[in-house]
Each structure stands twice: as structure tokens, then as C-alpha cells.
Amino acid sequence: MRLRQATLTTFRDLGVTPEIADALETEGIVTPFPIQEMALPLALTGQDLIGQARTGTGKTYAFGIAMLQSIGKPRKNRKKPRGLVVVPTRELAVQVSEDLVTAAGKLGSRVLTVYGGRAYEPQIEAVKAGVDVIVGTPGRLLDLVKQKHLDLSQVTSLVLDEADRMLDLGFLPDIERIFKLIPAQRQTMLFSATMPGEIVALSRKYLNRPTHVRAELESGEGEATPQVRQIVWRTHRMDKIEILARMLQADGRGLTMVFCETKRACDMVAEQLDTRGFAVAAVHGDLGQGQREQALRAFRNGKIDVLVATDVAARGIDIDDVTHVVNYDCPTDDKTYVHRIGRTGRAGRTGIAVTFVEWEELTRWKMINQMLGLEFTEPEETYSTSPHVYSELAIPEGTKGVLPHANRSRAGLSAERIEDLGETGRVRTRGRRRDEREERPARTPRQRRRTRGGRELAESAPVERPEVELVDAQAEETPAIFTTDEIQAAAEPRRARTRRGAASSAIEQALAEAPEAPVKRARTRRPVAEVSEAEAVEAPVRRVRARRVTTPETEPAVAPVVAPVVAPVVAPVVTPVVTPVETLAERAEAPVVERPVAQPEPQPSFLETPPPPPVRREPERIIPASPFSVIFQSPDLASDDDDIAPSAATERKQQRRQARGGGNRRRVG
Known part of the structure; x- marks a missing residue:
């Protein structure tokens, strides 16, 4: 801090020791400010003070010089602190320590700064080595006391710098604990630019007949800096x-x-x-x-x-x-x-x-x-x-x-x-700031390696691609001789297991392998000759019990037998197509033509490259035109001679009639 206000008074005139005055003159601090000129004579006598002055007027030296002079030169056997300065912020603690070190340059007083955010070990070692003045924040001071590394039982001078700020930050409970840790016989000084009512109440409780030193203008409290x-x-x-x-x-x-x-x-x-x-x-x-x-x-x-x-x-x-x-x-x-x-x-x-x-x-x-x-x-x-x-x-x-x-x-x-x-x-x-972002190294491109089966491939080696994939990839050894059946099995494409196409493919295979059987003529009340081909095709196959009506035209015809087709285990209902009667009769009278048996083609050698497998086409799915259309209709097993079953309501009516009739007979009897 540089104090350049010209006054007729010097620090030597205020009673400051030559060691401190010489140290201040070495730093270019010769003339005191009004707050220093007013507070130093009282503070050097050991009185309690409440100092109030604008910012930048040298309040630190007003209490620092008096504290250092009252403590005196350090002694070898003195390890516990004699002076304590409590500040609200870490930055202010560093600055106050620097000013005290400047003032105590020739005295040799040991000044230690303790505040949060730093490691405990260096501060603990410095406390054990011995200090004269400690400047710190309330939180770290109480932490060191709680850990039994710091002893405040010999403090003779206590200073609260920026006391109003500490009350704003909620440090009042910590300050009261610090007051209880130090001796009752001490000198207490409070300094701040503003003095609210809380500071006055605190001074009445913990200070002994303090003197209020106010280096301010008459216009009011907290006057802004005129410069x-x-x-x-x-x-x-x-x-x-x-x-x-x-x-x-x-x-x-x-x-x-x-x-x-x-x-x-x-x-x-x-x-x-x-x-x-x-x-x-x-x-x-x-x-x-x-x-x-x-x-x-x-x-x-x-x-x-x-x-x-x-x-x-x-x-x-x-x-x-x-x-x-x-x-x-x-x-x-x-x-x-x-x-x-x-x-x-x-x-x-x-x-x-x-x-x-x-x-x-x-x-x-x-x-x-x-x-x-x-x-x-x-x-x-x-x-x-x-x-x-x-x-x-x-x-x-x-x-x-x-x-x-x-x-x-x-x-x-x-x-x-x-x-x-x-x-x-x-x-x-x-x-990250702009200059840090510019110094960031460029990102290296990613190196990709070509591997096959976990082994790296050379860059110049050609990549071999098999034309046909083997059906059984899990085989470890290849037999020396292949049979014809094995070659055909290997050439056939393997069917993929699917849930939807499994049942339909099984139905198609069963229908293809089943022999063609004549369709049984349906029993109807009208003659067969009156049935048209379109009606025969559209009518579903069902077993109907009906009276047989014979005509001269239909007597010689023999009724064919319907061969049932066994469906797979789970198969959807397929509506079969009924061939007309005339077509079946003509097919029965047609001569049987023997088909020539195809000779087996010569099988290719296993050394040759097998042909590519044929493309498998998915069978067309049967999708009804409307989801409400009838796909399956249960057969009608009833005949014309069967009586219609009475409903539940009809049965109840009959029971009532029987009961009513029986009661009348009993009354008559």
C-alpha cells in the first residue's frame, strides 16, 4: 500500500518504534493517513478501538503497527501466537499478511496466513515451528483449534477486519467461539468502512469501553470516495x-x-x-x-x-x-x-x-x-x-x-x-480460454487394422473371398471322399427357421405329396345335373346328411370316395377347391398314360466348383380380403329328422305348466 497524502505528521511522531518506521520508509510509506493518525496513539496505549474510514485510507497499518509493536521482537521459546487478525475472505487474508510482513521487516516477527482451500500440512508445520501473528478466516482457524494444532490461549491482541462483511456472510457464531477461546484480558479492535448496528451491539458485548474513531466527512456514514x-x-x-x-x-x-x-x-x-x-x-x-x-x-x-x-x-x-x-x-x-x-x-x-x-x-x-x-x-x-x-x-x-x-x-x-x-x-x-484452446494439439487420425479370425492381414496380401459358403461351418475336418448324396445335400439351400412360414411350407409339402383323390358328391335335394360348374367350384366341402334323389341320368354313375387329407400339427384352415362332377367323370374315363422315367443325370465331380444355390422364393401368404370374412365353417351334423332342442325359456314354461297342473289334481283329490 502506498500512502501519498502529504501531512506534517510522520510515523515517528506518532510513537512508532524506529524498526517499524524504517521498514515503512523503505517501502515508500512515510506520512500517515487521517485514520492512522487518529487511531495509532490510542491503539499503542492498549485501548479497545472501533475504527471507521473509507476504503483505501490505510486501515491495515492503523491496527497492524500497534499489534506488532505491542508484541515486540520474537523470542526463541515463544511458539504460541500473541496476535490474531480475523478476516472474511481469503484474498483479504493474503493482502493483510503482506502488509504486516512489510511493517515487521526489521522486527523479524513471524506472520502466518491460514485460510481454507489449501492443504493443512504446511500450515500445521508452521504453527508448530512457532508464530507471532496469525491472519486467517474463521473457518480454518476453528478447524486448527479443533484438531489441537493451534492454541489461542496467549493471544493479547485481536483485530476484526471488515467486521460488517463477516456478519453479512454469517460468521457471527464462529466469531463468538473465537472470543471464548482467547483470554479475557486482551486488546480488541474492529475496523471497517461501514459500521451497522450489529457491529455496535457486538462491541458492547465483547469490547471494554471502546473508542470510536471515525475518519469520515460530516455528510454521512459510508461516504463514497471523493477521488x-x-x-x-x-x-x-x-x-x-x-x-x-x-x-x-x-x-x-x-x-x-x-x-x-x-x-x-x-x-x-x-x-x-x-x-x-x-x-x-x-x-x-x-x-x-x-x-x-x-x-x-x-x-x-x-x-x-x-x-x-x-x-x-x-x-x-x-x-x-x-x-x-x-x-x-x-x-x-x-x-x-x-x-x-x-x-x-x-x-x-x-x-x-x-x-x-x-x-x-x-x-x-x-x-x-x-x-x-x-x-x-x-x-x-x-x-x-x-x-x-x-x-x-x-x-x-x-x-x-x-x-x-x-x-x-x-x-x-x-x-x-x-x-x-x-x-x-x-x-x-x-x-478454457481462447489462448488455451489454440494450443491444444491436433487430434491424430484413428488407425484401423485389417484382421481375419483375430489375425492381422498384410497390406499387400490379396483378400480371398469364397464363392460358395460351406453349409456346415462347424466341421473341423474334411473327408477325403464325398458321396453323391452328400454333394446333393451340400448343394441344396438350407431352410431358415421362421415362425410364420413354417406352418405354410409344411401344408404345401403335404398337399403336394398327397395323391389326387376324387371328391365325393354332395347330397342335395335337387339332382346333380342341375348343379353348375361355378357353384361346384365355390361351394366348400362339407359332410351333409340329405335324402338321395336318383334319376335315370345319374344311376349309372358311381359316387367317388373323398380321401381326407391329414394336415400338420399346427396348420391354418385352407379352403379346398371342389372339381365339378363332369370333370371327374371325364378324368376317370381317360386312359392312363405311362410317363417315361427320367434317367439320372451324371453327378459332377467333387473337385469341380458346385453351382450356386437356387434362389428360394417365399410362398405367397393367404390374406383374406376382410378380417371379418369366414375362413372356416363347422360341419352341420344335424338331419331333417332331428328335433329342434328347446330353449331354456321353453323348458321353464313347461315346468311351470306341469307344476300348475299337478297342483290342481291334488286339490281335486
Whole structure:
């Protein structure tokens, strides 16, 4: 931290020891700020303090110098800590430790930083080796105490930095446990830029007659930094990224911090800015500690110039040359707004703070504006093409939302080495940036191997394809001599087992092998001569018991016998075709012609290539024209002489009549 405010007082005049004063002068810190000038004389006497000052006014040295001077030089037999600083975030813990190490450069005080997200072993070893001051977050401090590696029984000075933020994050139960672990006789100091009522209640409970030191203007609590030029615009959600991209190309812009409300919004803004050519990194709670520290180091070293973060980085982060702060999402309250814009204009410098307010956030912004006494009750409606955007931020005319390739001179986040901190907890990943995607090696083409039977084939070897597949592929040995029957069996195609075609093929085979038999003449009341051929063909075969009517024309004819055809086990009902009587009679009178027996053809040698198997045709399926058509009709076994069976209703009527008649006879008798 560089304190450049010119005053007539020096640290030596405030009672600071020469070792600490020389260490500060070596770093260029000579003159104190008002909060240091007001708080150091009281803190050096051992009184409890409540310090309140704007961000960037040196509150860390206000309590750090008093703590280091009260502890004194380290001793060989002193291993337990004498000073304890509790902070809400990991980044703030690192920064406070760096400032304390700078102030204790010539004293030789041992300062240790403990916070979550890092391995326990290095911190435990450092505690066992002995420390003078511990700076840490409440969670990791209580973990080390619970594991009996850290003893706070000798702490004489306790500091709560950014106390209001710790209460917002829900650290009040942990802070109360820490108060119970340290001795009652101690010096307690609370420092923050804003002091809500909860801090005052906490001070009444745990502080001993504290003195409230307030280095603020008379206009009100939480006054914004006067060195910061504030701009508030009413923007549209879909146009904010375009305005931001053009703002980042303004003349004289240095490092820029962009604050978003959610972690997802941080990743989205960082990804879009990276696509537009800016050197950007994100910092939020879902990233690992190594990634967060990598982004902050790259931002401090100038390898990236845009840092997109949540309110995790809104407290205590002191980075030089931050010229612009952008509230991409409207802050939730006035305290958050003060801490966000306090990242610029620090230590006497000037900066620019731009706030985007959407239409839905106007009510929230009006409350913030009223609490801070600002002059932006009605923010100006702004778009990326508005002329006042270019004039107020000194953006060159014709600037678009993409950074030209000639201006992309930053090394990027990948140029900063990420440390292996032995992180604990779940594994977190960061989206790949543009430069990382370009360095990804090209994918090698897939190598395919030609194999047969599990063996690789040479590239130059011809591929042999058999013309005819063997019927029995499971045979291991081939006989030396083939018979004629075996050759014929091998040449015949094998039938595939199917469910639907099995029954139909069996019926066809049975019908083909059955001998032709004459069809028995059906019994009918009219003469056979009156039966036409069309009726004989259409009529189904059924056994009918009817009276025989003989005529002179039909007496000599002999009634043929119908030979039943035995169907397979499961076969559908097939309607046979009845041949007319005249055709059967003519066929009976026709002479029998003997057919010549075909001589067997000479069988080919087994050495010759067998001919290809014939193509098997599927038999036509019998599909009825309508699903409701009658395919099978049961035979009528009744005759004309049989009586019709009475119905159930008729039987009941007869029973009633019999019962009624029997009762009358009994009465008469």
C-alpha cells in the first residue's frame, strides 16, 4: 500500500518504534493517513478501538503497527501466537499478511496466513515451528483449534477486519467461539468502512469501553470516495456487454475491475470478453484457491487488465493502477456500492466508477442513491451507440465491441503459473480460454487394422473371398471322399427357421405329396345335373346328411370316395377347391398314360466348383380380403329328422305348466 497524502505528521511522531518506521520508509510509506493518525496513539496505549474510514485510507497499518509493536521482537521459546487478525475472505487474508510482513521487516516477527482451500500440512508445520501473528478466516482457524494444532490461549491482541462483511456472510457464531477461546484480558479492535448496528451491539458485548474513531466527512456514514468520478447509466441487459467492450478501449484506461452479482454472470462476462480479444480472468467462490490467486497475481503483474469478480474481491483488495471499476450488475445496498467503487481512487489517486442499472433495478438504485446522497436519481438512458458514451469516457470514434489484433499485447492468464496448493474440497475447473484452446494439439487420425479370425492381414496380401459358403461351418475336418448324396445335400439351400412360414411350407409339402383323390358328391335335394360348374367350384366341402334323389341320368354313375387329407400339427384352415362332377367323370374315363422315367443325370465331380444355390422364393401368404370374412365353417351334423332342442325359456314354461297342473289334481283329490 502506498500512502501519498502529504501531512506534517510522520510515523515517528506518532510513537512508532524506529524498526517499524524504517521498514515503512523503505517501502515508500512515510506520512500517515487521517485514520492512522487518529487511531495509532490510542491503539499503542492498549485501548479497545472501533475504527471507521473509507476504503483505501490505510486501515491495515492503523491496527497492524500497534499489534506488532505491542508484541515486540520474537523470542526463541515463544511458539504460541500473541496476535490474531480475523478476516472474511481469503484474498483479504493474503493482502493483510503482506502488509504486516512489510511493517515487521526489521522486527523479524513471524506472520502466518491460514485460510481454507489449501492443504493443512504446511500450515500445521508452521504453527508448530512457532508464530507471532496469525491472519486467517474463521473457518480454518476453528478447524486448527479443533484438531489441537493451534492454541489461542496467549493471544493479547485481536483485530476484526471488515467486521460488517463477516456478519453479512454469517460468521457471527464462529466469531463468538473465537472470543471464548482467547483470554479475557486482551486488546480488541474492529475496523471497517461501514459500521451497522450489529457491529455496535457486538462491541458492547465483547469490547471494554471502546473508542470510536471515525475518519469520515460530516455528510454521512459510508461516504463514497471523493477521488472517484461516478457515472450511472440506465442500460438494457442485452446491450451491457457491448457498452463494456467499448468502454475497455477508452484512452488512458489501466487495470479494470468488473463486478457481477452471481458466479454464473462472472463466467459469462469473462467468456464473452475473452472471445472479443481482451485479456480477462474471473474470480469467484466456485474456483479453486490456486486459480483465484493465479488470477490476482496476473492482474497485479499486468498480464491481464480486466478482472471479473463477485463481491469476494470487493473488500480490502488493494491493487495499484486500477483506473476503472464497472458495476455490471447493480449493487444490492449502499455498503456494497461503497466497497466496490473503493477499489479505484486509492491512496490519493483518481478513478472512474461506472454503474449499469437495468429497468428492473431502478427502485434498488434509488434507495442507494438516497442513502449516499448522490445526484443520480434518474439515470440517463444509454445504449452502446449513444454519443455521450464516447464523450464521457474518452472513447475514440468508430470503436467497436471487438479489440483490434494490433492492441492485443497482454500475455493473458495462461502466462501466469498456477501453484499447487494441495487444495482441499471438491475439484473446481475454470473454462478454457481462447489462448488455451489454440494450443491444444491436433487430434491424430484413428488407425484401423485389417484382421481375419483375430489375425492381422498384410497390406499387400490379396483378400480371398469364397464363392460358395460351406453349409456346415462347424466341421473341423474334411473327408477325403464325398458321396453323391452328400454333394446333393451340400448343394441344396438350407431352410431358415421362421415362425410364420413354417406352418405354410409344411401344408404345401403335404398337399403336394398327397395323391389326387376324387371328391365325393354332395347330397342335395335337387339332382346333380342341375348343379353348375361355378357353384361346384365355390361351394366348400362339407359332410351333409340329405335324402338321395336318383334319376335315370345319374344311376349309372358311381359316387367317388373323398380321401381326407391329414394336415400338420399346427396348420391354418385352407379352403379346398371342389372339381365339378363332369370333370371327374371325364378324368376317370381317360386312359392312363405311362410317363417315361427320367434317367439320372451324371453327378459332377467333387473337385469341380458346385453351382450356386437356387434362389428360394417365399410362398405367397393367404390374406383374406376382410378380417371379418369366414375362413372356416363347422360341419352341420344335424338331419331333417332331428328335433329342434328347446330353449331354456321353453323348458321353464313347461315346468311351470306341469307344476300348475299337478297342483290342481291334488286339490281335486
